[in-house]
Amino acid sequence: MKALEIKNLTKIYDNNLVALDDISFEVEQGDFYALLGPNGAGKSTMIGIISSLVNKSSGKVNILGLDIDTHHSEAKKRIGVVGQEVNFNQFETVHNILLHQAGFFGMPFSEIKKNCEFYLKRLNLWDKRNEQGRNLSGGMKRRLMVAKALVNNPDLLILDEPTAGVDTELRKSLWEFLIEINKKGTTIILTTHYLEEAERLCKNISIIDRGKIVRNSDMNSFLREIEIETFVFELKEKTSKNLSSENFDIKKIDDGTFSVQANKGTNLNSIFDFFDQEGIEILSMRNETNRLEELYLKLTNNDH
Ligand SMILES: Nc1ncnc2c1ncn2[C@@H]1O[C@H](COP(=O)(O)OP(=O)(O)OP(=O)(O)O)[C@@H](O)[C@H]1O
Ligand SMILES: [Mg+2]
Structure with missing residues (x-):
């Protein structure tokens, strides 16, 4: 009961x-x-x-x-x-x-x-x-x-x-x-x-x-959801490619920007290596990991 x-x-x-x-x-x-x-x-x-x-x-x-x-x-x-x-x-x-x-x-x-x-x-x-x-x-x-x-x-x-x-x-x-x-x-x-x-x-x-x-x-x-880190990569040159990997969740934001979600503790080099293998050069990277508060705001539509 x-x-x-x-x-x-x-x-x-x-x-x-x-x-x-x-x-x-x-x-x-x-x-x-x-x-x-x-x-x-x-x-x-x-x-x-x-x-x-x-x-x-x-x-x-x-x-x-x-x-x-x-x-x-x-x-x-x-x-x-x-x-x-x-x-x-x-x-x-x-x-x-x-x-x-x-x-x-x-x-x-x-x-x-x-x-x-x-x-x-x-x-x-x-x-x-x-x-x-x-x-x-x-x-x-x-x-x-x-x-x-x-x-x-x-x-x-x-x-x-x-x-x-x-x-x-x-x-x-x-x-x-x-x-x-x-x-x-x-x-x-x-x-x-x-x-x-x-x-x-x-x-x-x-x-x-x-x-x-x-x-x-x-x-x-x-x-645990907060244990996932999100990185945003700005590319040196724009690409029309769509990327995917078995190891991380990659999303294309626009032709010059990708976001990558990976478990906390993932070796960043492996992400850079991945872009390297795709022949893509990275201009900059920033960490946009959700903190608990951010996750909550995202779930409740960000406008409170
Ligand atoms: N007696 C009522 N008549 C009409 N609308 C009402 C009435 N009581 C609450 N509401 C509306 O219902 C919605 C939910 O209100 P409620 O009080 O359940 O929210 P809450 O989650 O408890 O908010 P808070 O965190 O501010 O206490 C609100 O839009 C509120 O204006
Ligand atoms: Mg209330």
């Missing part, structure tokens, strides 16, 4: 904006999954649908085998969601916010108390437990939202940009915390703009842009 199964999910808002365009993907139990994409890509819309805050236009969503259309409340009990916006009553105390959330799920009171204490302490909010929500700093509010999402022991935790606007120290401690609960068995899905964050935390990744998944793979293969 998958933690999450999304099939042909489409969301068209009332203003006819297509926020999600026939998206399908799956998340295994125990996974740490990143939904990466620029502003407006559709990440929050997706999370809104999974957590039943946004109505889908068509498609299927299964949470741990439970169809959100037919098993709505059971499915809802299995997930915890940390939204992009503050979602608690700012006039309640920190402790009551958590108690009420757990009570909402009908948990036994002894377990509620235990969980509240555990998460408030673990997220460094115990000293603030009698403070009203509105008196917390931005970073504390975010931690409270994480505690609130976890207090009912969900199997699947979904976080919408958990580290947006938080300082480096908090970001790192939040990362450590998420890794810890993932190791204990909670499946985690997070959205982020930051590749670094996805790279540090996640095992699998989907890149969303304009409502479509433009890449879906495990993090290692994604990173």
Whole structure:
């Protein structure tokens, strides 16, 4: 059984904006999954649908085998969601916010108390437990939202940009915390703009842009793509030849320019030798290797 199964999910808002365009993907139990994409890509819309805050236009969503259309409340009990916006009553105390959330799920009171204490302490909010929500700093509010999402022991935790606007120290401690609960068995899905964050935390990744998944793979293969170097060669004289090699991927850019993709560590001499054998003299060479950030920009059309 998958933690999450999304099939042909489409969301068209009332203003006819297509926020999600026939998206399908799956998340295994125990996974740490990143939904990466620029502003407006559709990440929050997706999370809104999974957590039943946004109505889908068509498609299927299964949470741990439970169809959100037919098993709505059971499915809802299995997930915890940390939204992009503050979602608690700012006039309640920190402790009551958590108690009420757990009570909402009908948990036994002894377990509620235990969980509240555990998460408030673990997220460094115990000293603030009698403070009203509105008196917390931005970073504390975010931690409270994480505690609130976890207090009912969900199997699947979904976080919408958990580290947006938080300082480096908090970001790192939040990362450590998420890794810890993932190791204990909670499946985690997070959205982020930051590749670094996805790279540090996640095992699998989907890149969303304009409502479509433009890449879906495990993090290692994604990173391996960056292990390919791209060189651009300017020729001394133009040629009408088209070149190909078994050892590298050569593309003609124009009559005076070729680009060559080779695995990192390829001996450059072998590329020069290749041109030599073709009777082509090289004027200059530059390295245009994709860095992670560049690859991401390329996948999301370069204009963000
Ligand atoms: N209630 C709404 N009505 C109409 N359009 C909406 C609504 N909510 C979101 N949209 C549009 O849907 C698209 C996707 O928005 P969404 O919030 O899902 O993006 P996102 O990937 O979460 O972006 P960000 O990184 O900025 O949070 C955007 O073009 C947005 O303007
Ligand atoms: Mg969003």
